[in-house]
Amino acid sequence: MRALVEALDTTAAIVDEEDRAQVLGAFPPELPDHLVAQAAAIAMEIEHEEHRQEALTCLVPRLSADDLAEVLDATTSMADTFARTLLLDALVQRVPASLDGELPAIVRGIAAPDDRAWLLSKLATRLPAAERYVLEDEVLDTARSASAPLNRVWGLIAASEQLTGANRHVAISEALGTAREQDADDRPKLLHLIMHYLSEGDRSHLLDETLAAVLEVEDETERCALLCSMRHWLTAEQTRRLADRVHEFGSPFERVRLTAALAPRWPSAQQREAVRRSIDDVIAMSEDYLRADALLILVPHLAEEDLEKAVAVASVIERDDLRMGIIGALAPMLPQALLAEALNMTRSIWADDSYAWLIGEIARHLPLRVREPLLERASAAARAVLVERSRAFALKNLAVCVDVGWRSVLLEEALGAARATREPTNRVWALAAVAAALPAPQHHEVMREAVRAAADVDDDEVRPWLLSRIAARLPDPLRSEVLALALQGAHSLETPSYRVALMVVIAAEMSSREGLDVLKEALSTARDLDSGGTPLARSLGVLARYAPQRVLAGFLTTVRAVLAADDVWGTSDHDVAALTGHVGRVPQALVRHALAATRALPARHDMTRMWGHVALHLPQPVWDEVLAEVVNTARWTGDAKRAVLRQAKELWTGGVRGEDWAIVRRMLDGDLRACQAALAEAIPLVHRVGGTEAVEQILAATEAVRRWWAPSTTMGDGRNPSPR
Secondary structure: OHHHHHHHHHHHOOOOHHHHHHHHHOOOOOOOHHHHHHHHHHHHOOOOHHHHHHHHHHHHHHOOHHHHHHHHHHHOOOOOHHHHHHHHHHHOOOOOHHHOOOHHHHHHOOOOHHHHHHHHHHHHOOOOHHHHHHHHHHHHHHHHOOOOHHHHHHHHHHHHOOOOHHHHHHHHHHHHHHHHOOOOOOHHHHHHHHHOOOOHHHHHHHHHHHHHHHOOOOOHHHHHHHHHHHOOOOOHHHHHHHHOOHHHOOOHHHHHHHHHHHHHHOOHHHHHHHHHHHHHHHHHOOOHHHHHHHHHHHHHHOOHHHHHHHHHHHHOOOOHHHHHHHHHHHHHHOOHHHHHHHHHHHOOOOOHHHHHHHHHHHHHOOOHHHHHHHHHHHHHHHHOEOOHHHHHHHHHHHHOOOOHHHHHHHHHHHHHHHHHOOOHHHHHHHHHHHHOOOOHHHHHHHHHHHHHHHHOOOOOOHHHHHHHHHHOOOOOOHHHHHHHHHHHHHHOOOOHHHHHHHHHHHHHHOOHHHHHHHHHHHHHHHHOOOOOOOHHHHHHHHHHHHOOHHHHHHHHHHHHHHHHOOOOOOOOHHHHHHHHHHHOOOOHHHHHHHHHHHHOOOHHHOOHHHHHHHHHHOOOOHHHHHHHHHHHOOOOHHHHHHHHHHHHHHHOOOOOOHHHHHHHHHHOOOOHHHHHHHHHHHHHHHHHHHHHHHHHHHHHHHHHHHHHOOOOOEOOOOOOOOOO
16 A cells, blocks of 8 residues: 555656656556545646546546546536547546536537537436437437538447437438448448448348448458458358459459458368469569468468468578468478478577577576576577677667666666667667666667667658657657657658658657647648558548547557557557557447458558557457457567567466466467567466476476577578578
């Protein structure tokens, strides 16, 4: 108890209001009532309305009736309409019945009709039947009053979830009517959105129309993503007919994606032929990451006669990490002869960087008598990494696992390796990563060094990206200065799609009002892009047309949390909490919609890491779908799996069940480096359940594997060392 009181006192003294809000949101659910009231009082003192809303929204489920009344009253004076809407959303189902008379007037003060209709529909569920019907009529009229047709569709369909009987039918019918009036570009996406809110019976009546509209979408990436997300709704006959449309996609990767999504429902002979054609498509791809992604998508659908060809495809992939991921996925299916061939491809790859981290984690949980020699072994492995950037990361990862005496030495060596990194962009990443583990005075000094290194990068496209990412970890006023430089660089980019993507990242790091202006500018640019833009920019263009005002505000928060979750910087738990604290309340249909949308992004905008950070906070059955996304994606899956295990350590404090261990085992699948890094995250869970004996068994197994893999020369940059 005393520790919690001291923590709250420390929180109240935090000068940066954003940091104060995020720390308040991260306090445990078991906080005693009198301390919850104290936390709410601290949150109410936050002047910045967006940050105040974030903190109070996290606290609302634990507030007393009196505190809820005070917070509700405070919403009326909030000038930031986005923050007010989000806070009212959290309050509307929680405030006591004694405040029912005040709620309608407060909700009616929301200016945006779609936001107002959405909140009024939630409010209606609190009322007796007669009053509810009257308010539901107002909900419909409010949603209809939205001037933009697409906002009107969103308002009607979002409110329909709370409406009853005939009113729900009217809302859905009018949303459909408005969607059908839109052009060929918007109509299929709106129909697809509406499908998520329909019952199975209602959905079947709309399925043919939605499918026909989706098949007319010009952009192949969007069309494929929409079709893949519809696969569970389609009838067997519709799925078979789509088999004849796969060849219409010019992109081999999109053909593979669609085949993998639909083939399990095709007749056996048709499925086998389609998979064989897809393997040929994989062979025809020129880029390693595309070939690896496509082959991983196909793995669950391969027959025994396909395996030899799949191993041959893996053998020509040059990047070690991608090749190892494919072999790890294929290994359980391979006969003895092919397994031996596949393993021979991996013998020359040794991951001293992840080994060092794993041994350091193991050492933390073992007695002092064995800890010292283990740490010497781990530090030797980290120092053996030849490439400076990789050595800096290895030493930094090990440093955060060890006692203070070892830590300062390892961090000093890591900083030396970062400064010695020759390639300018890699030097920036390495400096920023090491800085994240340094104490405050040295942290600021090294981050300023990273800023100078980023400013010296010659590439006009890379430089503003680097500056925007570094700014997230800088104190004001330096943060604002660096963001201004990044924005200046973004405005000078000739390619509109790159300019859009960079401006969104910059907007997420700015204050709410400045960021919203930059986001609106980015969305305006994205809206005008033709089909030549990147999928990310086109997705933002769609957002610009769809998004109610509350989505624009939430978009900034989500992007900020995704950036904070990047392992390059070292994950900040309270930053990630800004996102994970809310995901459990997101409607399952909307999570699935977001999951389908992120699959449409190209590899360089991969969102797998973000899904890893929120997976265990989601309800079933969405949990299973997100974990499958984390496990089955080729790029960044290692980062995502480690994020899942970090959640597990925080969430499973009451014990680890049998089904929980099944999740841990899934996170350990993959190549040697990924497995060792994931196992390093899992060591505290192992120790919690099995104690020192279990940790010692893992140590023995790790060393046995190391004896089999020859660690003769570690390159650390994807080049193969010579086998012993």
